[in-house]
Amino acid sequence: MADFEIAPVGTVAELEKVRAERDAMAAHVERVRSELRDRAVQAWCGCEHPACKRCRDDTETERVLAELPTASLARLKAEWQAAAISEWAARHLGGHEQELAEIYAAEIRHQAEGGE
Numbered sequence: 001m002a003d004f005e006i007a008p009v010g011t012v013a014e015l016e017k018v019r020a021e022r023d024a025m026a027a028h029v030e031r032v033r034s035e036l037r038d039r040a041v042q043a044w045c046g047c048e049h050p051a052c053k054r055c056r057d058d059t060e061t062e063r064v065l066a067e068l069p070t071a072s073l074a075r076l077k078a079e080w081q082a083a084a085i086s087e088w089a090a091r092h093l094g095g096h097e098q099e100l101a102e103i104y105a106a107e108i109r110h111q112a113e114g115g116e
Helices: 009-043 053-067 073-092 095-112
Strands: none
């Protein structure tokens, strides 16, 4: 529960389920990216002849790799955590408490972007 300390007790199970699904999906994307990269290296032609099907495949593989998400799981997790805190604070808090929650969410976002 450390990631969502301010979450109401009734939502803890839902948050845990969503977090597990998210982590599994992010791990799957990492495995797919790694496998695709390995296969691309093995099949690389590079002759650049206009009629070469393997070179067209090389280009397509590079395009697909470029479109895969590049953010690390930790960064995505931090961004989702900050969004959850902000949303929860907007719904359930007010005044000074909401401001503190937003400050905390901003700190998490800043760290996710590589800040200290």
